[in-house]
Amino acid sequence: MTSDQVTVVLIAACWSLGVGVVGALVGWRIRRAPIRWSAGLIAVVAVGGVVAGVVGTARAMFLSTHDLSVVVLVCGVSGLVSAVFALLLARTLALSARRLRGMAAAVGAGQDVQRPVGDPAEMRAVADELARSSDRLRTAQARERQLEQSRRELVAWVSHDLRTPLAGLRAMAEALDDGVATDPRRYHRQMLTETNRMASMVDDLFELSRIHAGALNLTLQPMVLRDVVSESIAGAAPVATTRGVELGGNVVPDVEVRADAAALSRVVGNLVMNAIRHTPADGVVLVEGHSTADAVELTVSDGCGGIDPDDLESVFEVGWRGTRARTPGPDAGAGLGLAIVRGLVEAHQGTVTVSNHGTGCRFVVRLPA
Ligand SMILES: Nc1ncnc2c1ncn2[C@@H]1O[C@H](COP(=O)(O)OP(=O)(O)OP(=O)(O)O)[C@@H](O)[C@H]1O
Ligand SMILES: [Mg+2]
Incomplete structure (x- = not known):
C-alpha cells in the first residue's frame, strides 16, 4: 500500500468513525422508540459514514468541486433508497412484533394461538415458545380444575360418610341416656365399632392431605x-x-x-x-x-x-x-x-x-x- 492510500484509509476511517460515534449516541437515546427509528438511523449512519469519509478525503486530496458534488449526489441517492428499504424492513419487523403481542394476549386469555409462518426465525422461535407455554398453561389449568373437582367431591363424600355413622351414634347415645336401649351392651359395642371406623377414616384423610400437600416425611x-x-x-x-x-x-x-x-x-x-x-x-x-x-x-x-x-x-x-x-x-x-x-x-x-x-x-x- 502506498503512503497516499494509507493516508486515505486513515482520513476516511476517522470521518466515518466520527459519524458512527454520533450515530451510536443517537441510537442509545432512541433505544426505546419504535423499531423503524432504529432502522432509519442505521441507513442514515451507513450513508452518512460513506459521505463523511468521501468529503473528508476529497478535501484532503484536493478533489475538484464538480467531482465531489457528483460523488455526494450519488451517495445521497443511494442513502435515500437504503433508508426506504430499511423502513420497509422495520415495518415487517414491527408487524411481526405486533403479531407476537397478539399471541401473548391470546395466551393470557387462554385462547388458541396461531403460529406465524412467514416471520423471521427469531420471531418464530419466540412464537413457538409462546405456543408451548400456552399448551403448558392449558394442561395445568385442566389439571387444576380436575383436582378442584375431586377435592369438592371428596368433601361432599366425606361429610356424607361421616354424617351417617354420627347420626347412628347420636341415636344410640340418646337411647342409652333415656334408658330405652333394650340391649345396652350391643349398643356399646356398636358405638365402639363406628367410632373406630370413623377414626381410621379421619386418619386416612389426614394421610391423603399430607400426600397431596407434599408434606410426607419419608425416611428411606x-x-x-x-x-x-x-x-x-x-x-x-x-x-x-x-x-x-x-x-x-x-x-x-x-x-x-x-x-x-x-x-x-x-x-x-x-x-x-x-x-x-x-x-x-x-x-x-x-x-x-x-x-x-x-x-x-x-x-x-x-x-x-x-x-x-x-x-x-x-x-x-x-x-x-x-x-x-x-x-x-x-x-x-x-x-x-x-x-x-x-x-x-x-x-x-x-x-x-x-x-x-x-x-x-x-x-x-x-x-x-
Ligand atoms: N383387591 C381388589 N379386588 C377387587 N376390587 C378392589 C380391590 N381393591 C380395591 N377394589 C375396588 O376399588 C375400590 C377402592 O378401593 P380403596 O382401597 O381405595 O377403597 P375401599 O377399600 O373401598 O375403602 P378404604 O380402603 O378407604 O377403607 C374398592 O371399593 C373396590 O371396589
Ligand atoms: Mg381399601
Missing part, C-alpha cells in the same frame, strides 16, 4: 421385603381366617428395598386388606415379591372375580369404591385406601398398577431398586 432405609410382607400377613391373618380366605406369601428371601418402613407396611396392608375383602370364602390371596433388573416388584393377587376393565384406573381415585353411587353397605370402605397406596408409592418414585388375572385381579407395586 434398606429393609428386607420379606419381613415387611410377613408382618402385614400376620396382621391380616385373623380377618382372612374369619372370612375363610386363604392368605399366602411367597417372597424371595434377601430381596432388599429402600423405603420408609411405616409407608411400605401401609401400602402392603391396604392392598392385602382390599384383596381379602373382595375375595369370596375359599378364595386365595397371594402376596409375592422379587427383584428385577432395576426394580423390586411386589404383587398382591386375589380371587375377586375381576374388575370391570373400564374401572381399572378408577380404583386409585380418591373416593372410588366400585361404583360412583354413594350408598355404601355396612362393609364398605371410604375409597381412600388405594389413593393412599398410589400416593405413597409415587412418593418413593415407584408405580402401582392393577390388571385382571385368572379369577381375580393383581396389584403390582414397583419400587426402584
Whole structure:
C-alpha cells in the first residue's frame, strides 16, 4: 500500500468513525422508540459514514468541486433508497412484533394461538415458545380444575360418610341416656365399632392431605421385603381366617428395598386388606415379591372375580369404591385406601398398577431398586 492510500484509509476511517460515534449516541437515546427509528438511523449512519469519509478525503486530496458534488449526489441517492428499504424492513419487523403481542394476549386469555409462518426465525422461535407455554398453561389449568373437582367431591363424600355413622351414634347415645336401649351392651359395642371406623377414616384423610400437600416425611432405609410382607400377613391373618380366605406369601428371601418402613407396611396392608375383602370364602390371596433388573416388584393377587376393565384406573381415585353411587353397605370402605397406596408409592418414585388375572385381579407395586 502506498503512503497516499494509507493516508486515505486513515482520513476516511476517522470521518466515518466520527459519524458512527454520533450515530451510536443517537441510537442509545432512541433505544426505546419504535423499531423503524432504529432502522432509519442505521441507513442514515451507513450513508452518512460513506459521505463523511468521501468529503473528508476529497478535501484532503484536493478533489475538484464538480467531482465531489457528483460523488455526494450519488451517495445521497443511494442513502435515500437504503433508508426506504430499511423502513420497509422495520415495518415487517414491527408487524411481526405486533403479531407476537397478539399471541401473548391470546395466551393470557387462554385462547388458541396461531403460529406465524412467514416471520423471521427469531420471531418464530419466540412464537413457538409462546405456543408451548400456552399448551403448558392449558394442561395445568385442566389439571387444576380436575383436582378442584375431586377435592369438592371428596368433601361432599366425606361429610356424607361421616354424617351417617354420627347420626347412628347420636341415636344410640340418646337411647342409652333415656334408658330405652333394650340391649345396652350391643349398643356399646356398636358405638365402639363406628367410632373406630370413623377414626381410621379421619386418619386416612389426614394421610391423603399430607400426600397431596407434599408434606410426607419419608425416611428411606434398606429393609428386607420379606419381613415387611410377613408382618402385614400376620396382621391380616385373623380377618382372612374369619372370612375363610386363604392368605399366602411367597417372597424371595434377601430381596432388599429402600423405603420408609411405616409407608411400605401401609401400602402392603391396604392392598392385602382390599384383596381379602373382595375375595369370596375359599378364595386365595397371594402376596409375592422379587427383584428385577432395576426394580423390586411386589404383587398382591386375589380371587375377586375381576374388575370391570373400564374401572381399572378408577380404583386409585380418591373416593372410588366400585361404583360412583354413594350408598355404601355396612362393609364398605371410604375409597381412600388405594389413593393412599398410589400416593405413597409415587412418593418413593415407584408405580402401582392393577390388571385382571385368572379369577381375580393383581396389584403390582414397583419400587426402584
Ligand atoms: N383387591 C381388589 N379386588 C377387587 N376390587 C378392589 C380391590 N381393591 C380395591 N377394589 C375396588 O376399588 C375400590 C377402592 O378401593 P380403596 O382401597 O381405595 O377403597 P375401599 O377399600 O373401598 O375403602 P378404604 O380402603 O378407604 O377403607 C374398592 O371399593 C373396590 O371396589
Ligand atoms: Mg381399601
